[in-house]
Amino acid sequence: MPEQVSIKTQNAYAQTFKIFVCMIAIILAGFYLLSSVIIPIIISFTLYAIFEPATLYLVRHNVNHSLAILIVLVFLIFFTFIAIGFAIPQLVEQIGLLQAKLPSIFTKLEGFLTQYSAEFSEQIGIDLNVSDMIISTLSQSSSLGQSFLLNISNRLLGFTIVMLLVPFLTYYLLKDFRSVRNHMMNWLPNASFELGWLIYHRVSQQLQAYTRGVMIQSVTMSLICMIGFSLIGLDIPILLGAITGILNLVPYVGPVISILLSLLVASAMTPFDPSLLYLGVLVIITAQVIDNVVVIPAVIANAVNLHPVQVILGIIIFGSLFGTLGVVLAIPAIATAKIIFNNLYADILNESQKQSL
Amino acid sequence: MRNIFWSNIFKSPTGELQSIVELWKDTPLFENIPTTHIKFLSKKMHVRNFTTDEKIFQLGSQGAGALMVLEGSVRIMAHKTELAFLETGDFFGEIALAEPEKRTADAYSVANTRLVYFLKQDLEEWIEYEPRLGARFLMNLSATLAKRLFLANKTIANQ
Numbered sequence: 001m002p003e004q005v006s007i008k009t010q011n012a013y014a015q016t017f018k019i020f021v022c023m024i025a026i027i028l029a030g031f032y033l034l035s036s037v038i039i040p041i042i043i044s045f046t047l048y049a050i051f052e053p054a055t056l057y058l059v060r061h062n063v064n065h066s067l068a069i070l071i072v073l074v075f076l077i078f079f080t081f082i083a084i085g086f087a088i089p090q091l092v093e094q095i096g097l098l099q100a101k102l103p104s105i106f107t108k109l110e111g112f113l114t115q116y117s118a119e120f121s122e123q124i125g126i127d128l129n130v131s132d133m134i135i136s137t138l139s140q141s142s143s144l145g146q147s148f149l150l151n152i153s154n155r156l157l158g159f160t161i162v163m164l165l166v167p168f169l170t171y172y173l174l175k176d177f178r179s180v181r182n183h184m185m186n187w188l189p190n191a192s193f194e195l196g197w198l199i200y201h202r203v204s205q206q207l208q209a210y211t212r213g214v215m216i217q218s219v220t221m222s223l224i225c226m227i228g229f230s231l232i233g234l235d236i237p238i239l240l241g242a243i244t245g246i247l248n249l250v251p252y253v254g255p256v257i258s259i260l261l262s263l264l265v266a267s268a269m270t271p272f273d274p275s276l277l278y279l280g281v282l283v284i285i286t287a288q289v290i291d292n293v294v295v296i297p298a299v300i301a302n303a304v305n306l307h308p309v310q311v312i313l314g315i316i317i318f319g320s321l322f323g324t325l326g327v328v329l330a331i332p333a334i335a336t337a338k339i340i341f342n343n344l345y346a347d348i349l350n351e352s353q354k355q356s357l
Numbered sequence: 358m359r360n361i362f363w364s365n366i367f368k369s370p371t372g373e374l375q376s377i378v379e380l381w382k383d384t385p386l387f388e389n390i391p392t393t394h395i396k397f398l399s400k401k402m403h404v405r406n407f408t409t410d411e412k413i414f415q416l417g418s419q420g421a422g423a424l425m426v427l428e429g430s431v432r433i434m435a436h437k438t439e440l441a442f443l444e445t446g447d448f449f450g451e452i453a454l455a456e457p458e459k460r461t462a463d464a465y466s467v468a469n470t471r472l473v474y475f476l477k478q479d480l481e482e483w484i485e486y487e488p489r490l491g492a493r494f495l496m497n498l499s500a501t502l503a504k505r506l507f508l509a510n511k512t513i514a515n516q
Contacts, residue, residue, distance in 0.1 A: 060486050182403070190405055193474070194414060194421040201421070201478040343419070350417045 012349040019348075020341050039325070040162055044169035048177065049211040051076065055174050069174045073167060097236050104268045112267075199343045203336050210304055210332050214249060217295050221245040221287050225258075228283030234276060235265055244284060248291070250327050252312060259284050304335040373427075374399055377473055380425060380446045385504075386497050390490055398483055403474040407466035415463045420453030422476035429470025435462040442467075454480055454498055 031038060051072050058068035181200075188196040222245025229237035240262060247254035262280035269276060306314075314334040318326035377399045381387050387395050404427065407413060414420065416435060424431075425448040433441040433449060440462055443449055452461060454477050466472075484491030 057486075186403070190407060190411060190413070193403075193405060195419065197421040197474075197476055197478070198419050201476075347418060350415070354415055354417060 008352050009349065012345060012352050015348050015352075016341060016345040019344055020337075023340065024337070037162060037165060040165040040169060042325075042329070043163075043166050044173055046211050046215075047076070047166070047170045048173040049208045050215060051170070052174060052208075066175065069171055072174070073171060076170075077167065108267050108272075195343065195347050199340055202339050202343070206304060206335055206339065207332055210335065213296075217291060218245040218248055220295050221248045221291055224287040224290060225283055228286065229262070229280070232276060232279040232283060234262065234280055234283075235269055240265060244287070250315065252308075253315065253327075255284060255288055304331055306331065306335060306338070310334060373404065377402065377404075377425075377427065380427070380473075381448075381475075383446060384425070384448055385501050386423075386448065386451065386494065388497050389493055390497075394483075394487065394490055398475070398479060399473075401476075401479040403476070405472050405474060407470045407472060409466060409468050411466045411470075413464040413466060413472065414450065414460045416460055418460050420450055420460045421478075422474055422480070423448055423451040423454050424464075425449075425473045425475070427471040427473050430467040431470060431472070432465050432467050433462050434465065451498060451501060453477060455502065 034041060054072050055065075055068045058071060059065050063071070185193070185196055185200065222241050224241075225244040226238050226241030229240050234240065240258075243261060244255075244258040247258045250257075259281055262284060263277055266273075266276040266280045311331060311334070314330040315327055318330035318333065320326075322329070374396070378392065378396050381395050381399060382392060407429070413424070413431065426443050426445050428445060430445075431443040431447075431449065432439060433443065441447075441449070449464060450460065454475070480491075480494070484494070
């Protein structure tokens with residue numbers, strides 16, 4: 001009897017896996033077909049997840065649906081313009097400062113590493129010639145940086161045109177997504193209708209909670225770091241705070257990069273103040289503590305139920321497959337895949353157990 | 358089969374919404390719930406067509422919500438025993454509105470049947486902004502479930 005159960009479980013796993021692989025293939029094909037507009041689609045869906053409750057709130061208070069969407073979008077565009085008008089001049093100024101500081105950051109880094117490599121070489125008795133290695137690496141990264149900047153300026157126009165799609169897509173998502181979704185769900189056969197809705201409901205609940213949570217988390221982290229960096233007197237506090245908030249979207253790896261960035265900026269300041277190195281790290285660690293103790297339990301807890309190993313492996317795999325976008329989307333994608341697999345498996349196992357009765 | 362497939366995709370006939378509202382209004386689930394709210398919820402419901410002897414759901418499967426017979430008839434079975442025979446206006450599967458884990462019986466359409474799905478997610482969304490009426494609905498649901506439990510106990514005691 002236990003052997004029969006085990007065979008049934010294995011068969012159910014195999015069948016679920018086959019269906020799951022087919023679904024993944026279809027989704028990847030869809031991503032490939034839409035690759036040129038995938039970023040505005042993702043941004044529009046994110047905005048939809050954020051603003052749908054506000055639209056529904058207005059509709060429930062007897063505001064016409066289209067008018068409710070327009071009100072929400074006008075608010076969104078208004079605040080975006082205010083934010084851009086306030087932030088862009090400061091950011092441009094701070095990027096200019098960072099650009100001016102980059103040579104001195106590299107020089108200081110080189111001097112620091114040369115000094116320590118010399119001490120290290122003396123201790124172990126082997127000439128590591130780190131200085132040459134660094135110079136070659138820096139020149140390579142400098143040329144890479146130049147080509148990256150050229151690439152960016154070439155793509156900026158195309159990107160701007162594609163990004164103009166965002167308000168239109170968001171409007172139509174807010175207006176018609178539910179009816180299109182219902183129509184598509186009606187294509188499901190009767191046997192899968194309930195399962196389809198259950199999976200949709202669980203995935204959408206998790207993704208909406210995750211998106212809202214991550215947005216709140218990023219803004220909170222950015223604000224804490226901006227205030228912290230300003231208080232300790234670190235250069236370019238607004239830019240650095242904003243970058244820290246955005247990097248926080250990438251778990252485990254993001255905070256480490258933001259610490260390194262703050263160390264670089266602190267080390268390039270003239271006159272050099274060693275205490276700024278510790279204080280910069282302290283600000284990020286404080287923000288991380290607040291994030292882990294207050295923000296995550298309040299807004300992201302239970303949004304995704306993933307083991308840290310799953311998260312790290314997912315980030316590595318998605319990052320190597322899809323680059324930066326893959327790193328940001330790794331967690332919601334794995335969480336979604338997990339829900340779909342578990343629900344399909346439960347249904348197929350129940351079906352096979354029922355058939356054998 | 359092809360007809361059923363296409364009829365599930367395209368919209369329900371006009372005027373059907375009103376009959377769905379009227380049928381739900383007569384059920385204990387919507388007792389003392391204003392018609393405007395029943396209409397609001399009915400707009401979110403999904404009408405599906407089933408052929409004769411088609412499986413609607415089976416014991417142990419996950420349930421997404423309650424169903425009501427709009428046309429035709431449904432047989433509820435558990436372990437080859439008929440538990441109920443349902444016709445137009447009768448509803449079933451309401452346990453899934455409280456607990457989506459497992460269906461407690463099998464359901465089959467007896468003839469060509471039209472069913473209305475009332476999904477738990479739509480109920481939850483409605484309760485979020487109508488908590489007072491939502492509480493009334495949940496009390497109605499509890500009373501219905503308690504009544505069914507009482508009847509089940511009575512049947513077991515008589516056996």
